[in-house]
Amino acid sequence: MPLHATSRFRLLALGLGLVAACHAPAGRAGESAGDEFSIRGFGTLGMARSTNGEAQFTRDLSQPHGAGTSWSPRIDSSLGVQANWLASPSIELVGQALSKYHADGSFAPQLSLGFAKWSPDARTQIRAGRIGADFLMFADSRSIGYSYLPVRPPVEYFGQLFFSAMDGADISLSFPLESQVLQAKLFAGRLHEQAPSALGMWDTSGSKIAGIILSTQMDALQLRGSVTNLRFSHNHDLAGFDQTLRQIGTAYGYDTAITAANALGTKGTNSTYYSAGFVYDDGPLLLQAMFNYIRHQTNLFQNSTAAYFLAGYRVHSLTPYLGYSQVHSNRRYSSSGLPDTAAFAAVNEAYESVIASSTLQQHTFTTGLRWDLQRNLALKLQWDAVRGKPRSRFLVSHPSASWNGKTDVFSVTLDFLF
Amino acid sequence: MYSLLRAALLIALLCLALPARAQLVVIVNAAAGVEQLSKAQVINIFLGRNREYSNGQSAVPLDLPASSPDKALFYRNLVNKDLEQMDAYWARLVFAGNTSPPRLALSALDAVQQVSTNPGAIAYVERKDVNSSRVRIVFSVGGVNN
Numbered sequence: 081m082p083l084h085a086t087s088r089f090r091l092l093a094l095g096l097g098l099v100a101a102c103h104a105p106a107g108r109a110g111e112s113a114g115d116e117f118s119i120r121g122f123g124t125l126g127m128a129r130s131t132n133g134e135a136q137f138t139r140d141l142s143q144p145h146g147a148g149t150s151w152s153p154r155i156d157s158s159l160g161v162q163a164n165w166l167a168s169p170s171i172e173l174v175g176q177a178l179s180k181y182h183a184d185g186s187f188a189p190q191l192s193l194g195f196a197k198w199s200p201d202a203r204t205q206i207r208a209g210r211i212g213a214d215f216l217m218f219a220d221s222r223s224i225g226y227s228y229l230p231v232r233p234p235v236e237y238f239g240q241l242f243f244s245a246m247d248g249a250d251i252s253l254s255f256p257l258e259s260q261v262l263q264a265k266l267f268a269g270r271l272h273e274q275a276p277s278a279l280g281m282w283d284t285s286g287s288k289i290a291g292i293i294l295s296t297q298m299d300a301l302q303l304r305g306s307v308t309n310l311r312f313s314h315n316h317d318l319a320g321f322d323q324t325l326r327q328i329g330t331a332y333g334y335d336t337a338i339t340a341a342n343a344l345g346t347k348g349t350n351s352t353y354y355s356a357g358f359v360y361d362d363g364p365l366l367l368q369a370m371f372n373y374i375r376h377q378t379n380l381f382q383n384s385t386a387a388y389f390l391a392g393y394r395v396h397s398l399t400p401y402l403g404y405s406q407v408h409s410n411r412r413y414s415s416s417g418l419p420d421t422a423a424f425a426a427v428n429e430a431y432e433s434v435i436a437s438s439t440l441q442q443h444t445f446t447t448g449l450r451w452d453l454q455r456n457l458a459l460k461l462q463w464d465a466v467r468g469k470p471r472s473r474f475l476v477s478h479p480s481a482s483w484n485g486k487t488d489v490f491s492v493t494l495d496f497l498f
Numbered sequence: 499m500y501s502l503l504r505a506a507l508l509i510a511l512l513c514l515a516l517p518a519r520a521q522l523v524v525i526v527n528a529a530a531g532v533e534q535l536s537k538a539q540v541i542n543i544f545l546g547r548n549r550e551y552s553n554g555q556s557a558v559p560l561d562l563p564a565s566s567p568d569k570a571l572f573y574r575n576l577v578n579k580d581l582e583q584m585d586a587y588w589a590r591l592v593f594a595g596n597t598s599p600p601r602l603a604l605s606a607l608d609a610v611q612q613v614s615t616n617p618g619a620i621a622y623v624e625r626k627d628v629n630s631s632r633v634r635i636v637f638s639v640g641g642v643n644n
Contacts, residue, residue, distance in 0.1 A: 122593055162593055174595050193595045202550035202557065212594045220594040227590035254548050259538030261548045297547055299538065363578030394583070452582040497589055
């Protein structure tokens, strides 16, 4: 795993510095120092291989390369260190540095969390700074393998979510009712990440995100729903294709081509995420089912619908689990705006390939076993049977022309806390 | 058939009764104004879902060290989970920057001491360790209050 030690420590220092610099030490009588300041960590050593070499299997869109036909530690391995400082009974400072396979192809640690949390009372919590984005349930803990059952969150459901944090603020309000707790969370912020895709690198930094999450906890059952809007601040780099289409439209007098080129833009367009689901977590039994719908204004991406179901049952230290996840996208009617003639065949073909690059039509059957070897150490073995159409290419990396949409992925991970 | 059922019931009762030997109780400060808590309230407080009493007072839960068998017994009886499952639960909340786990008491004695001096503190200890008039038992773990 190519860890860059210098930048790793620089970013770790940044995270810790954020915590330490904001407030002077403020000890309270009757409390141990260990309670007020803590450094903890989490990590995953993972190996995965895919049986189909015509594309690389990735965990999500943030990964520029994936696992191929030989065992690779790339997609699942990570290491995170977090410092918490309870500066006062109601104010906590949190900084987290995370080394994982990033969009730039490195494992260089980045500041994954860095915020101040204020809890004026037991029902209210306000966070400001770099905070986790959890409008898809559990999306803010995707890197913490120890915290969940399977090797990785279902790719069909979470794979399109290329970012895990935002720079902004959120407020959580709890409303206890008898044995039930209702919770509402409002958040707003800006993204800071890059997203690689088959079309090129996409700078999403500065994109505005805002949304609301509503949930209720009734004994072992949690229900949750959310709506989130993302407004992109930059166009996707299409390797000049949109510019070419615009120039051809101008040169040959086809305004429709100029309109089509503009409709491929992402700058100023909205993408809306709707999600709903439940978790039933009762002793040894865990059931989860989630649904999401993503609607894009830009013609560049296809709207998609995804769902997953996961069931596990713990027997002593072993938890076998089964999962099913699926996603499909809908190609909207759009064309290059140029006539379907031989003269424009190459441009029309290129347009179709740009539009087709976000196609999703696949499902995965997951079978796995989590073995808690000891406290804070879990071994997981998993088999994912990915079954998709050949045109389902959005969530895999570098698919060849003969990618048939099907592969079997075998994974082994060791998840730990320290 | 009935004798089979009776035997099954007896075994089930024995299974329930065995872990309760330590007689764990949940205690709060006597001045907190809390007479009794339901099992759901105790779960909400210790799992960080809602840390307040019915009267609006904030609750500050205390955990025993993992070396204490009472800690495993408490979570086994409360939510039927072992400590590895609780570790996974807290890993998700802590490393996503959400709720923090209960603060750690050094021992049962320390827990009773902290509850007796802090109006919001709440802890689980063995009934025999409750030796202060400044704390009140508000829930018997695995007892009749659920």
